[in-house]
Structure formats: C-alpha cells, structure tokens
Amino acid sequence: MPDPTVPAGPTRVRHAPSVAPRWLVLALATVLLGSVSMAAPPPAQAIAVRPLAVIVVGPTHGVTWRYIADANRIAAQLRAYGARVRRVYSPWATWDRVRAAARGANLFVYLGHGNGYPSPHGPFNPRKMDGLGLNAVGGRGHWNTRYYGEYYVKRGLHLAPGAVVILNHVCYAGGSSEPGHARPRRATATRRVDNFAAGFLRAGAAAVFATDRSPRTLIRDLFRTGRSMASVFWNSPDTTSRYASTFWSRRTTGMRGILAPRAPGQYYMAVTGRLRMTALEWRRSWGPQPAVTGPAPDPGATPSPDPTLDPGASPSADPSAAPTSDPTAPPDPGTSPAPDPGTSPSPDPTLAPNPTPDPGATPSPDPTPPPDPTPAPNPTPGG
Numbered sequence: 001m002p003d004p005t006v007p008a009g010p011t012r013v014r015h016a017p018s019v020a021p022r023w024l025v026l027a028l029a030t031v032l033l034g035s036v037s038m039a040a041p042p043p044a045q046a047i048a049v050r051p052l053a054v055i056v057v058g059p060t061h062g063v064t065w066r067y068i069a070d071a072n073r074i075a076a077q078l079r080a081y082g083a084r085v086r087r088v089y090s091p092w093a094t095w096d097r098v099r100a101a102a103r104g105a106n107l108f109v110y111l112g113h114g115n116g117y118p119s120p121h122g123p124f125n126p127r128k129m130d131g132l133g134l135n136a137v138g139g140r141g142h143w144n145t146r147y148y149g150e151y152y153v154k155r156g157l158h159l160a161p162g163a164v165v166i167l168n169h170v171c172y173a174g175g176s177s178e179p180g181h182a183r184p185r186r187a188t189a190t191r192r193v194d195n196f197a198a199g200f201l202r203a204g205a206a207a208v209f210a211t212d213r214s215p216r217t218l219i220r221d222l223f224r225t226g227r228s229m230a231s232v233f234w235n236s237p238d239t240t241s242r243y244a245s246t247f248w249s250r251r252t253t254g255m256r257g258i259l260a261p262r263a264p265g266q267y268y269m270a271v272t273g274r275l276r277m278t279a280l281e282w283r284r285s286w287g288p289q290p291a292v293t294g295p296a297p298d299p300g301a302t303p304s305p306d307p308t309l310d311p312g313a314s315p316s317a318d319p320s321a322a323p324t325s326d327p328t329a330p331p332d333p334g335t336s337p338a339p340d341p342g343t344s345p346s347p348d349p350t351l352a353p354n355p356t357p358d359p360g361a362t363p364s365p366d367p368t369p370p371p372d373p374t375p376a377p378n379p380t381p382g383g
Helices: 022-039 061-080 095-102 150-156 186-202 216-224 229-234 279-284
Strands: 052-057 084-089 107-111 132-135 145-148 163-168 205-211 245-248 256-259 270-273
Touching: 052 061, 052 095, 061 084, 061 107, 061 216, 084 095, 095 132, 095 150, 145 150, 150 186, 163 186, 163 216, 186 205, 186 245, 186 256, 186 270, 205 229, 216 229, 216 279, 229 270
Parallel strands: 052 084, 052 107, 107 163, 163 205
Antiparallel strands: 132 145, 205 270, 245 256, 256 270
16 A cells, blocks of 8 residues: 555655855855946936026116016026026126136126127227127126127137027127117128127137027027027027028138028128037037136126116226227128138038128238236227
8 A cells, every 4th residue: 555645656856955155155246236336327427417508697778677687587498408507697797707607608698788890989999899798897887888808708708618609689799780870781790790709709609699689499499409500590580581691700710600680781680600510519518517616696696776877987988998900801802702621611501692792791800919907998889
C-alpha cells in the first residue's frame, strides 16, 4: 500500500536555498547604485537658462510716465516668458546704473530721446549722437538729459554675444526726424538707421530693432518662434513692404538693414544686423550668465509724480565737448554696395527688395576720438 505521506508520481527533491557570499552581494549593490546615479542627471542640469533682459527709460520730459507704463508692460511680458528683468528708469537712469545693469544682457530695450546723425544739430559727434539719452544726475526729475553717444555705447555696454536690442520711441533710430522737422529722404533715413545701430552692434548685439509702436509682437516671436530676424521684423503688424528698402551697412561689415516706412518719409520701423540669424539661434546663445552686481535698488522703478520738473534743470553745454568734424563719405554711385564675398552673407530672400536705389545713402565713417571719461552735459534736443 502506498505511503500517503509521499506524493504520487516521481519523487520531488527540495533543495535548500543557497546563500551568496557577502562580498558578492556588496559588489552587486554597488553596481546597481552606480547605474541609477548615472541615469539621473544632477538637479542643476535640469534647470533651464533664463535670459537677462534690461529695460531702460530715459528722461523724456512730460511723456516719461507714458514710457514707464510701456516699459512695465514689456517687463510683464518678458517675465511671463521666464526672463530675468532689470529695470532702470528715469529719474535714476544714469550712465553708471545703465552700464552696470546691461552687462551680459541678452535683450536690451531702450525707451527715450534719440539724438542721431544726420540731423540739424551740427556735424557728427560720436560722443553725443546715436546712443542713449539718460539722466545727467540721478533723482532730479525728467529734464536733466545727457546724451551718451555711440562712443560710450560700444565701449561701455557689454552686452551678451548675440544680444538683441530694441529701440522704442527713439527719434532717428528708425530713420525718422524729430517732431516738427521735415520728413527725411530715403538716403538720409538709411544713414540714420545705419549710424544708430553701429554702436550697439559693436557692443555685442546681433540685431537692432527700431519701432515707434509696441514691440510686443517682436518680443513674442523672439521667445516663441524660430523665425529669422528679418522674418520677426516683417511679422510685426506695424511693418509694410510697400515702401520698403534694404541696404548693406557701411558702418558694420557684413550687416544688412531694412527700412519699412508707412508712407514716403514716415520712417519709424527698421532693423539692422545679422538678419538671417534665427530666434532659435538667439535663444541658444543665452548660456550661463556672468556673475554681475546690478544697480542699487532703484527708487525710480515705480516713481511717484515729480512736482519739480524744471526745464531749467537741464545742464548747460560744455564747450570742451565740441563736436568733431563731419566725416563725409564719398557719394553713393546710385546702387546698393556689393557684398564683400569674404565677409558679407549671401542675399536673404526674406529681405524686401529696394525698388529705387538711392544715391547718397553712404553714412560717414566712424571717427575714433580720444577717450573722454567724463562726458559733458548735452542740452541738444532729441526725439
């Protein structure tokens, strides 16, 4: 009779579980932990780079408050896109504050007066023209304007390589004249745009936009699309190609420019620089930011109305800062200059053609005056 304690069928032999040596267990644990640490990147690598945007509002007399309101809207849009924003507003927008805040900026936005060339205010003076109109002294209202021209911009604004500059409501920057002055010919407007962009391009910028309207669409396309700089310009609702013209820069080798007047003589929209560079390339250029010390807390960021606005606060002219002689360039033979095959990019099909080449669009060369560490106040009116 079969034994009921033994299962039917073949006999099953049960083996006791083997125990691995301790050294083998430790070795396997070390390998597994190492694999996990290599698969998961350190937290620092997962943090996206935030660009630095600097917004400057210069003293613009009675319209300063409107410009500050525009600047605050720009700042809100930039923060929504993840940018770090520094604001330097009149009456505290002095050269020292602006220079400290702008170091390493990926985007530099300026709202204020413009003093460009050619203009009715005398010969070309790089110390006062084609730059920024800032407060001569901080905290003394919105009438004490001092112009820091191209000479200071290209030496003092250490922008991030490949930065974008937006000049908003700035006379001459888009080719326009000051209010009350005659509308310029295209040749004059072209020289103004080329000259005004030169200092910022040498300070590290890749593109300089000029507009008298809100730059909201420009900023959106820079942060949200892969458009070229030329396409970003044309996508603005304020541009029209009907009277547009293009030019090769005479001031900055290899750079191109576009002017898009709304009507003959109404030059308020322009862009100059590396127009084939894309917004995606600009965003890839952000990279780590250098450690910098920003300006002191700015009581002018949200200032209260200043009852002491006094036109007499504008400093008097300094005879020691007399303008340099006018560096007149040879006349343009009537066609846009041919690109240099060694330095100039190939023609960009997105650039609007220049329907009627305009003689005289040759801007003056850039004279290099001796250093002037303490510029004199400049009462010259600007747009």
